[in-house]
Amino acid sequence: MSSLPFPFPVVAYKDDRIVLIDQTLLPDRLAWRECADIPSLCRAIVELAVRGAPAIGVAAAYGLALSWRLAASRGGTTEDMLKCLEHDRDLLAATRPTAVNLFWALDRLGKVARRLVAGRKSADQIGSALLEEAHRVLDEDIAMCRALGRAGAELLSEGATVLTHCNAGGLATGGYGTAVGVVYGAIEAGKTIRVFADETRPLLQGARLTAWELVDQGVDVTVICDSAAATVLKQGRIDAVITGADRIAANGDAANKIGTYPLAVLAERHEVPFYIAAPASTFDPDTPDGEGIVIEERDPDEVHTFGSVRATPEGVAAWNPAFDVTPAALITAFITEHGVLRPPFHQSLGPVLKR
Numbered sequence: 001m002s003s004l005p006f007p008f009p010v011v012a013y014k015d016d017r018i019v020l021i022d023q024t025l026l027p028d029r030l031a032w033r034e035c036a037d038i039p040s041l042c043r044a045i046v047e048l049a050v051r052g053a054p055a056i057g058v059a060a061a062y063g064l065a066l067s068w069r070l071a072a073s074r075g076g077t078t079e080d081m082l083k084c085l086e087h088d089r090d091l092l093a094a095t096r097p098t099a100v101n102l103f104w105a106l107d108r109l110g111k112v113a114r115r116l117v118a119g120r121k122s123a124d125q126i127g128s129a130l131l132e133e134a135h136r137v138l139d140e141d142i143a144m145c146r147a148l149g150r151a152g153a154e155l156l157s158e159g160a161t162v163l164t165h166c167n168a169g170g171l172a173t174g175g176y177g178t179a180v181g182v183v184y185g186a187i188e189a190g191k192t193i194r195v196f197a198d199e200t201r202p203l204l205q206g207a208r209l210t211a212w213e214l215v216d217q218g219v220d221v222t223v224i225c226d227s228a229a230a231t232v233l234k235q236g237r238i239d240a241v242i243t244g245a246d247r248i249a250a251n252g253d254a255a256n257k258i259g260t261y262p263l264a265v266l267a268e269r270h271e272v273p274f275y276i277a278a279p280a281s282t283f284d285p286d287t288p289d290g291e292g293i294v295i296e297e298r299d300p301d302e303v304h305t306f307g308s309v310r311a312t313p314e315g316v317a318a319w320n321p322a323f324d325v326t327p328a329a330l331i332t333a334f335i336t337e338h339g340v341l342r343p344p345f346h347q348s349l350g351p352v353l354k355r
Contacts, residue, residue, distance in 0.1 A: 008021075009174075009175060010050070010055055010058075010170060010171055010173070010174065010175050011050060011055055011058045011059050011062065011138065011174065013062045013065065013066070013131065013134065013135075016036070016066060016069055016070075017034045017035060017036050017066075018034070018035040018041055018059060018062045018063065018066060019032050019033075019034050019035075020032060020033045020034075020035065020044055020049055020050045020059065021033075021049075021050070021171065022044075022049045023048060023049055023050065023051060023171055023209060024047060024048060024049050026171075026208055026209055026212050027208050027209075027211070027212040033049050035063075035066075037066070037070065038063060038066070038067055038070075038088040038091055038092065039091070041059065041063045041066070041092070042091055042092060042094075042095050044059070045059065045060075045092070045095040045096060046095050046096070048203065051167075051171075051172065051205070052167065052168065052171060052172020052173060052244070053099040053100065053101040053102070053172070053244070053245070053246040053247070053282055054101050054141050054145070054172060054173040054174060054178070054279060054281065054282070055171070055172050055173050055174065056095075056096055056099050056101060056102045057099070057101030057102055057104055057105035057137065057141070057281060058105065058134075058137055058138045058141055058173075058174050060092050060102050060105045060106050060109075061105040061106075061108070061109050061133065061134035061137040061138070062131075062134045062138075063088065063092050064085060064088065064089060064092075064106065064109040064110065064113070064130060064134070065109065065127070065130040065131040065133070065134045067084060067085045067088035067089075068081060068084075068085055068113065068123075068126060068127050068130050069127050069131075070084075071084035071085060072123040072124070072127055078117045078120075078121070078122075078123055078126060079117060081117075081123060081126075082113055082114065082117050085110070085113055086110070089106050089110055092106060093106055096296060097294045097296050098246045098247055098255055098293065098294060098295060098296045098322065098323050099246045099247065100246065100247040100248075100281070100282060100283075100284045100287075101246075101281045101282055104281045105137055105281075108133065108137065109130055109133055109134065109137075112129060112130060112133050113126060113130060116129055138174045139174075141173055141174035141279065141281070142173070142174040142175055142176050143337075144279035144280065144281070144336075144337040145173050145174070145176035145177055145178060145181045145279060145337075146176050146181070146185070147337035148178065148181060148182070148185075148277055148278075148279060148335050148336050148337045149176065149177070149181035149182050149184055149185030149186075149188075149277075150185045150189075151185075151335055151336070151337070151339050151340055152181070152182030152185055152186070152242070152275065152277055152335035152340070153182060153185035153186040153188070153189045153191070154340075155182070155240065155273070155275065155333075155335070155340065156182070156183075156186040156191060156193060156239070156240065157191075157239070158191050158192060159191075159192055159193075159194075160186070160191070160193055160194070160239040160240065161193075161194040161195070161196060161237060161238055161239050162182075162183055162193060162194070162195050162196070162238070162239065162240050162241070162242050163195075163196045163197075163198070163229065163232065163233070163238045163240070163241045163242075163263070164179050164180065164183075164195060164196070164197055164198070164206070164210060164241070164242055164243055165197075165198045165200055165206060165226075165241075165243045165256070165257060165259055165260050165263055166198070166200045166205045166206055166210070166243070166244070166256065166257035166259075166260075167180075167200075167205040167206060167209035167210045167213075168180055168181075168210075168242075168243060168244025168277065169181070169209070169210055169213045169214070170213055171209050171213055172209075172244060178244040178245075178277040178278055178279070178335075179242040179243050179244045179275075179276075179277045180195075180210065180213070180214070181277065182242055182275075182277050182335055183195060183214075183219065183242075184217070187217075187219065192220075193219065193220075194219075194220045194221070194222070195210075195214055195219060195220065195221045195222070196221075196222050196223075196224055196232055196237070196238065197210040197211050197214070197221055197222070197223050197224070198223075198224060198225075198226050198229060198259065198263075199223055199224065199225055199226055200226065200257060200259060201226055201259070202302045202303045202306075202320065203302060205257065206223065207223045211223050226259055229262075229263055229266060230266050233266050233267065233269075233270040233272055234270055236270075238270075238272055239272070240272065240273050240274075240275060241263055241264070241267045241272055241273070241274045241275065242275045242276075242277055242335070243256050243257075243260050243263070243274075243275075243276055243277070244256060244276070244277055244278060244282075245276050245278045245282050246282065246323060247282065247284050247287065247293050248276070248278060248282055248283045248284060248334070249284060249287045249288060249289045249290050249292065249293060250283075250284065250285050250286075250287060250288050250289070250349070250353055251288060251289045251290075251328055251345060251346065252328030252331060252334070252343075252345035252349060253289050253290030253291075253293070253325055253326065253327055253328050254276050254278075254290070254325065254326050254328070254331065255290065255293045255295065255323045255324070255325050255326075256276070256323060256324070256326065257322070257323060257324075258321050258322060258323055258324050259324070260323075260324055260326055261324040261325065261326045261330075264326045264327075264330035264331065265330065267330075267332075268330055273332040273333070274326075274330060274331055274332050275331070275332055275333055275334070275335050276326075276331055276334050276335070277334075277335040277336075278334065278335075278336060279336060279337055280336060280337065280338065280351070280352040280354075283349065283352040283353055285353040285354075285355060290325035290326075290327065293323075293325055295321050295322070295323050295324070295325070296321070296322040296323060297319075297320060297321050297322065298320045298321075298322050299320065300317070300318035300319070300320050301318075302320055303318035303319070303320045304316075304318050328343075328345050331345075334348075334349070334352070336351075336352050338351040338352055
Protein backbone atom coordinates (compact mmCIF):
# COMPACT_ATOMS: atom_id res chain seq x y z
CA MET A 1 0.00 0.00 0.00
CA SER A 2 1.05 3.58 -0.61
CA SER A 3 1.72 6.09 2.18
CA LEU A 4 -1.90 7.21 1.82
CA PRO A 5 -4.94 5.24 0.69
CA PHE A 6 -5.27 7.60 -2.27
CA PRO A 7 -2.66 8.96 -4.66
CA PHE A 8 -4.67 12.20 -4.68
CA PRO A 9 -6.00 14.50 -1.92
CA VAL A 10 -9.56 14.37 -0.60
CA VAL A 11 -9.41 18.11 0.24
CA ALA A 12 -6.82 20.52 -1.18
CA TYR A 13 -6.20 24.24 -1.61
CA LYS A 14 -5.08 25.37 -5.07
CA ASP A 15 -5.09 28.77 -6.76
CA ASP A 16 -7.35 30.28 -4.08
CA ARG A 17 -9.87 27.52 -4.52
CA ILE A 18 -10.77 24.61 -2.27
CA VAL A 19 -10.75 21.45 -4.35
CA LEU A 20 -12.79 18.49 -3.08
CA ILE A 21 -13.52 14.99 -4.29
CA ASP A 22 -17.26 15.21 -5.07
CA GLN A 23 -18.40 12.21 -3.05
CA THR A 24 -21.97 12.52 -4.29
CA LEU A 25 -20.77 11.15 -7.66
CA LEU A 26 -19.04 8.04 -6.30
CA PRO A 27 -18.78 5.19 -7.14
CA ASP A 28 -19.90 5.99 -10.68
CA ARG A 29 -17.44 8.78 -11.33
CA LEU A 30 -14.36 10.25 -9.66
CA ALA A 31 -14.52 14.02 -10.06
CA TRP A 32 -13.57 17.13 -8.15
CA ARG A 33 -15.64 20.13 -7.09
CA GLU A 34 -13.98 23.54 -6.85
CA CYS A 35 -15.18 26.07 -4.29
CA ALA A 36 -14.10 29.63 -5.00
CA ASP A 37 -16.09 31.26 -2.17
CA ILE A 38 -17.65 30.42 1.17
CA PRO A 39 -21.26 29.92 -0.03
CA SER A 40 -20.10 27.29 -2.52
CA LEU A 41 -18.07 25.54 0.18
CA CYS A 42 -21.09 25.59 2.51
CA ARG A 43 -23.20 23.98 -0.22
CA ALA A 44 -20.54 21.32 -0.76
CA ILE A 45 -20.60 20.45 2.95
CA VAL A 46 -24.41 20.43 3.23
CA GLU A 47 -24.78 18.37 0.05
CA LEU A 48 -22.16 15.88 1.34
CA ALA A 49 -19.76 16.45 -1.52
CA VAL A 50 -17.26 16.52 1.34
CA ARG A 51 -18.27 14.58 4.46
CA GLY A 52 -16.84 12.83 7.49
CA ALA A 53 -16.03 14.91 10.54
CA PRO A 54 -12.22 15.12 10.03
CA ALA A 55 -12.55 15.96 6.32
CA ILE A 56 -15.14 18.62 7.11
CA GLY A 57 -12.71 20.10 9.62
CA VAL A 58 -9.97 20.27 7.00
CA ALA A 59 -12.33 21.86 4.48
CA ALA A 60 -13.45 24.43 7.07
CA ALA A 61 -9.87 25.34 7.89
CA TYR A 62 -9.15 26.00 4.24
CA GLY A 63 -12.46 27.85 4.09
CA LEU A 64 -11.31 30.46 6.61
CA ALA A 65 -7.96 30.81 4.83
CA LEU A 66 -9.92 31.48 1.64
CA SER A 67 -12.28 33.84 3.47
CA TRP A 68 -9.38 36.02 4.56
CA ARG A 69 -7.88 36.16 1.09
CA LEU A 70 -11.20 37.15 -0.44
CA ALA A 71 -11.68 39.87 2.18
CA ALA A 72 -8.13 41.13 1.66
CA SER A 73 -8.72 41.40 -2.09
CA ARG A 74 -11.55 43.85 -1.39
CA GLY A 75 -9.32 46.13 0.68
CA GLY A 76 -9.95 47.80 4.02
CA THR A 77 -8.36 47.35 7.43
CA THR A 78 -7.41 44.02 8.95
CA GLU A 79 -10.18 44.62 11.50
CA ASP A 80 -12.65 44.79 8.58
CA MET A 81 -11.22 41.56 7.19
CA LEU A 82 -11.58 39.89 10.57
CA LYS A 83 -15.28 40.83 10.64
CA CYS A 84 -15.71 39.17 7.24
CA LEU A 85 -13.90 36.10 8.49
CA GLU A 86 -16.11 35.88 11.58
CA HIS A 87 -19.21 36.15 9.37
CA ASP A 88 -17.97 33.34 7.15
CA ARG A 89 -17.07 31.33 10.24
CA ASP A 90 -20.73 31.46 11.30
CA LEU A 91 -21.89 30.36 7.84
CA LEU A 92 -19.59 27.34 7.92
CA ALA A 93 -20.51 26.48 11.51
CA ALA A 94 -24.19 26.25 10.55
CA THR A 95 -23.64 23.56 7.91
CA ARG A 96 -23.26 20.38 10.04
CA PRO A 97 -24.05 20.91 13.74
CA THR A 98 -23.00 17.44 14.97
CA ALA A 99 -19.46 17.26 13.55
CA VAL A 100 -17.24 18.68 16.30
CA ASN A 101 -14.13 18.69 14.07
CA LEU A 102 -15.81 21.48 12.11
CA PHE A 103 -15.95 23.74 15.16
CA TRP A 104 -12.49 22.66 16.32
CA ALA A 105 -10.95 23.75 13.01
CA LEU A 106 -12.94 27.00 12.83
CA ASP A 107 -11.94 27.94 16.37
CA ARG A 108 -8.31 27.09 15.66
CA LEU A 109 -8.10 29.31 12.56
CA GLY A 110 -10.14 32.04 14.23
CA LYS A 111 -7.71 32.23 17.14
CA VAL A 112 -4.79 32.64 14.75
CA ALA A 113 -6.55 35.45 12.89
CA ARG A 114 -7.52 37.34 16.04
CA ARG A 115 -4.05 37.02 17.53
CA LEU A 116 -2.33 38.32 14.41
CA VAL A 117 -4.79 41.18 13.91
CA ALA A 118 -4.22 42.22 17.52
CA GLY A 119 -0.47 41.99 16.85
CA ARG A 120 -0.84 44.46 13.95
CA LYS A 121 0.41 42.04 11.33
CA SER A 122 -0.24 42.92 7.69
CA ALA A 123 -3.10 41.42 5.69
CA ASP A 124 -0.64 39.42 3.58
CA GLN A 125 1.14 38.08 6.66
CA ILE A 126 -2.15 37.03 8.22
CA GLY A 127 -3.33 35.41 4.99
CA SER A 128 -0.12 33.40 4.70
CA ALA A 129 -0.30 32.35 8.36
CA LEU A 130 -3.91 31.18 8.01
CA LEU A 131 -3.12 29.09 4.95
CA GLU A 132 -0.11 27.56 6.71
CA GLU A 133 -2.31 26.73 9.71
CA ALA A 134 -4.88 25.09 7.44
CA HIS A 135 -2.12 22.99 5.86
CA ARG A 136 -1.11 21.96 9.39
CA VAL A 137 -4.68 20.90 10.17
CA LEU A 138 -4.55 18.60 7.13
CA ASP A 139 -1.09 17.23 7.90
CA GLU A 140 -1.96 16.66 11.55
CA ASP A 141 -5.17 14.85 10.62
CA ILE A 142 -3.27 12.43 8.41
CA ALA A 143 -0.64 11.91 11.10
CA MET A 144 -3.27 11.33 13.81
CA CYS A 145 -5.15 8.84 11.65
CA ARG A 146 -1.99 6.93 10.78
CA ALA A 147 -1.07 6.78 14.48
CA LEU A 148 -4.49 5.52 15.52
CA GLY A 149 -4.36 3.05 12.64
CA ARG A 150 -1.14 1.60 14.06
CA ALA A 151 -2.62 1.48 17.56
CA GLY A 152 -5.78 -0.25 16.38
CA ALA A 153 -3.91 -2.71 14.18
CA GLU A 154 -2.72 -4.49 17.31
CA LEU A 155 -6.34 -5.34 18.16
CA LEU A 156 -6.83 -7.30 14.94
CA SER A 157 -5.44 -10.79 14.52
CA GLU A 158 -4.28 -12.29 11.24
CA GLY A 159 -7.29 -13.10 9.09
CA ALA A 160 -9.72 -10.99 11.15
CA THR A 161 -13.01 -9.78 9.72
CA VAL A 162 -14.18 -6.27 10.63
CA LEU A 163 -17.73 -4.94 10.40
CA THR A 164 -17.99 -1.20 9.86
CA HIS A 165 -20.75 1.34 9.28
CA CYS A 166 -20.98 4.41 7.05
CA ASN A 167 -17.62 5.62 5.69
CA ALA A 168 -14.75 6.27 8.08
CA GLY A 169 -11.96 5.80 5.57
CA GLY A 170 -9.72 8.09 3.60
CA LEU A 171 -12.71 9.84 2.05
CA ALA A 172 -13.91 10.94 5.49
CA THR A 173 -10.56 12.38 6.59
CA GLY A 174 -7.50 14.12 5.24
CA GLY A 175 -6.68 10.96 3.33
CA TYR A 176 -6.07 7.94 5.60
CA GLY A 177 -9.12 7.11 7.67
CA THR A 178 -10.26 6.34 11.22
CA ALA A 179 -12.18 3.05 11.42
CA VAL A 180 -10.94 2.00 8.00
CA GLY A 181 -7.56 3.46 8.93
CA VAL A 182 -7.30 0.66 11.50
CA VAL A 183 -7.83 -1.83 8.67
CA TYR A 184 -5.13 -0.08 6.63
CA GLY A 185 -2.81 -0.11 9.64
CA ALA A 186 -3.28 -3.85 10.11
CA ILE A 187 -2.67 -4.53 6.43
CA GLU A 188 0.47 -2.38 6.49
CA ALA A 189 1.58 -4.53 9.45
CA GLY A 190 1.37 -7.57 7.18
CA LYS A 191 -2.02 -8.94 8.21
CA THR A 192 -4.81 -10.16 5.95
CA ILE A 193 -8.04 -8.38 6.92
CA ARG A 194 -11.55 -8.73 5.49
CA VAL A 195 -14.28 -6.11 5.84
CA PHE A 196 -18.06 -6.33 5.93
CA ALA A 197 -19.48 -2.88 5.16
CA ASP A 198 -23.02 -1.93 6.12
CA GLU A 199 -24.71 -0.25 3.16
CA THR A 200 -25.75 2.61 5.52
CA ARG A 201 -29.15 3.89 4.51
CA PRO A 202 -30.41 6.30 3.44
CA LEU A 203 -27.42 7.62 1.45
CA LEU A 204 -25.42 4.39 1.17
CA GLN A 205 -22.07 5.75 2.35
CA GLY A 206 -20.94 2.20 3.14
CA ALA A 207 -22.03 0.70 -0.16
CA ARG A 208 -20.93 3.64 -2.29
CA LEU A 209 -17.85 4.99 -0.51
CA THR A 210 -16.33 2.45 1.89
CA ALA A 211 -16.65 -0.34 -0.66
CA TRP A 212 -15.23 1.90 -3.42
CA GLU A 213 -12.11 2.87 -1.53
CA LEU A 214 -11.47 -0.63 -0.15
CA VAL A 215 -11.75 -2.16 -3.62
CA ASP A 216 -9.40 0.57 -4.85
CA GLN A 217 -6.91 -0.56 -2.19
CA GLY A 218 -7.33 -4.25 -2.97
CA VAL A 219 -9.01 -5.03 0.36
CA ASP A 220 -11.52 -7.92 0.51
CA VAL A 221 -14.87 -6.22 1.19
CA THR A 222 -18.45 -7.49 1.29
CA VAL A 223 -21.41 -5.09 1.37
CA ILE A 224 -24.42 -6.10 3.44
CA CYS A 225 -27.81 -4.53 4.07
CA ASP A 226 -27.93 -2.75 7.41
CA SER A 227 -30.54 -5.25 8.60
CA ALA A 228 -28.14 -8.18 7.93
CA ALA A 229 -25.67 -7.08 10.62
CA ALA A 230 -27.40 -9.08 13.36
CA THR A 231 -27.17 -12.26 11.32
CA VAL A 232 -23.47 -12.03 10.47
CA LEU A 233 -22.73 -11.29 14.14
CA LYS A 234 -24.85 -14.22 15.30
CA GLN A 235 -23.09 -16.50 12.82
CA GLY A 236 -19.74 -15.63 14.37
CA ARG A 237 -18.38 -14.16 11.13
CA ILE A 238 -17.25 -10.87 12.69
CA ASP A 239 -14.21 -10.45 14.94
CA ALA A 240 -14.63 -6.74 15.67
CA VAL A 241 -17.02 -3.90 14.93
CA ILE A 242 -15.16 -0.64 14.28
CA THR A 243 -16.81 2.68 13.45
CA GLY A 244 -15.79 6.31 13.41
CA ALA A 245 -17.54 9.16 15.21
CA ASP A 246 -18.56 12.76 14.58
CA ARG A 247 -18.57 13.92 18.21
CA ILE A 248 -17.58 12.16 21.42
CA ALA A 249 -18.76 13.62 24.74
CA ALA A 250 -16.50 13.91 27.76
CA ASN A 251 -18.01 10.77 29.34
CA GLY A 252 -17.47 8.67 26.20
CA ASP A 253 -20.98 8.79 24.69
CA ALA A 254 -20.41 8.93 20.94
CA ALA A 255 -22.43 10.31 18.02
CA ASN A 256 -21.97 8.59 14.69
CA LYS A 257 -24.01 7.85 11.58
CA ILE A 258 -27.56 6.71 12.32
CA GLY A 259 -27.53 2.95 12.78
CA THR A 260 -24.36 2.84 14.86
CA TYR A 261 -26.17 2.51 18.19
CA PRO A 262 -28.00 -0.70 17.20
CA LEU A 263 -24.69 -2.14 16.00
CA ALA A 264 -23.22 -1.54 19.45
CA VAL A 265 -26.22 -3.25 21.06
CA LEU A 266 -25.85 -6.23 18.71
CA ALA A 267 -22.11 -6.44 19.31
CA GLU A 268 -22.66 -6.62 23.07
CA ARG A 269 -25.36 -9.25 22.63
CA HIS A 270 -23.02 -11.44 20.57
CA GLU A 271 -19.91 -10.73 22.65
CA VAL A 272 -18.02 -9.03 19.81
CA PRO A 273 -15.83 -6.03 20.71
CA PHE A 274 -17.21 -2.66 19.58
CA TYR A 275 -14.51 -0.06 18.96
CA ILE A 276 -14.72 3.59 17.93
CA ALA A 277 -11.70 4.99 16.09
CA ALA A 278 -11.31 8.77 16.24
CA PRO A 279 -8.60 11.41 16.60
CA ALA A 280 -8.48 13.77 19.57
CA SER A 281 -10.17 16.49 17.49
CA THR A 282 -13.42 14.45 17.60
CA PHE A 283 -13.59 14.46 21.41
CA ASP A 284 -15.57 17.34 22.89
CA PRO A 285 -14.59 18.27 26.46
CA ASP A 286 -17.32 20.92 26.56
CA THR A 287 -20.16 18.38 26.14
CA PRO A 288 -20.51 16.32 29.34
CA ASP A 289 -22.55 13.47 27.86
CA GLY A 290 -24.54 12.37 24.84
CA GLU A 291 -27.66 14.26 25.87
CA GLY A 292 -25.86 17.48 24.98
CA ILE A 293 -24.95 16.45 21.43
CA VAL A 294 -27.02 18.25 18.79
CA ILE A 295 -28.27 15.71 16.26
CA GLU A 296 -28.57 16.98 12.70
CA GLU A 297 -31.86 16.21 10.97
CA ARG A 298 -31.66 16.08 7.20
CA ASP A 299 -34.15 16.42 4.36
CA PRO A 300 -36.87 13.71 4.56
CA ASP A 301 -36.56 13.28 0.80
CA GLU A 302 -33.33 11.34 1.44
CA VAL A 303 -35.55 8.66 3.03
CA HIS A 304 -38.39 8.97 0.51
CA THR A 305 -36.13 8.28 -2.46
CA PHE A 306 -33.71 5.54 -3.41
CA GLY A 307 -31.38 7.09 -5.95
CA SER A 308 -33.74 9.13 -8.10
CA VAL A 309 -36.72 6.80 -7.58
CA ARG A 310 -39.50 7.52 -5.08
CA ALA A 311 -39.62 4.61 -2.61
CA THR A 312 -42.50 5.67 -0.34
CA PRO A 313 -46.14 6.51 -1.06
CA GLU A 314 -47.06 10.14 -1.62
CA GLY A 315 -48.35 11.72 1.58
CA VAL A 316 -46.37 9.57 4.02
CA ALA A 317 -44.04 11.29 6.48
CA ALA A 318 -40.34 10.49 6.93
CA TRP A 319 -37.91 11.20 9.77
CA ASN A 320 -34.24 11.52 8.89
CA PRO A 321 -31.82 12.01 11.81
CA ALA A 322 -28.28 11.86 10.44
CA PHE A 323 -26.75 10.48 13.66
CA ASP A 324 -27.48 8.51 16.80
CA VAL A 325 -25.63 8.37 20.11
CA THR A 326 -24.00 5.19 21.41
CA PRO A 327 -23.73 5.14 25.22
CA ALA A 328 -20.20 4.80 26.57
CA ALA A 329 -21.20 1.60 28.39
CA LEU A 330 -21.49 -0.19 25.02
CA ILE A 331 -18.05 0.89 23.76
CA THR A 332 -15.24 -1.60 24.32
CA ALA A 333 -12.53 1.01 23.72
CA PHE A 334 -11.63 4.12 21.75
CA ILE A 335 -8.81 3.81 19.23
CA THR A 336 -6.91 7.11 19.10
CA GLU A 337 -3.49 8.53 18.23
CA HIS A 338 -2.84 8.30 21.99
CA GLY A 339 -3.40 4.57 21.92
CA VAL A 340 -6.33 2.30 22.80
CA LEU A 341 -8.33 3.92 25.61
CA ARG A 342 -10.43 1.52 27.67
CA PRO A 343 -12.91 1.99 30.53
CA PRO A 344 -13.17 3.61 32.96
CA PHE A 345 -13.38 6.44 30.46
CA HIS A 346 -13.49 9.19 33.09
CA GLN A 347 -9.84 8.28 33.66
CA SER A 348 -8.58 7.07 30.28
CA LEU A 349 -9.95 9.89 28.09
CA GLY A 350 -7.79 12.54 29.73
CA PRO A 351 -5.23 12.81 26.88
CA VAL A 352 -7.89 13.37 24.19
CA LEU A 353 -10.01 15.83 26.18
CA LYS A 354 -7.20 18.39 26.51
CA ARG A 355 -7.56 21.51 24.37
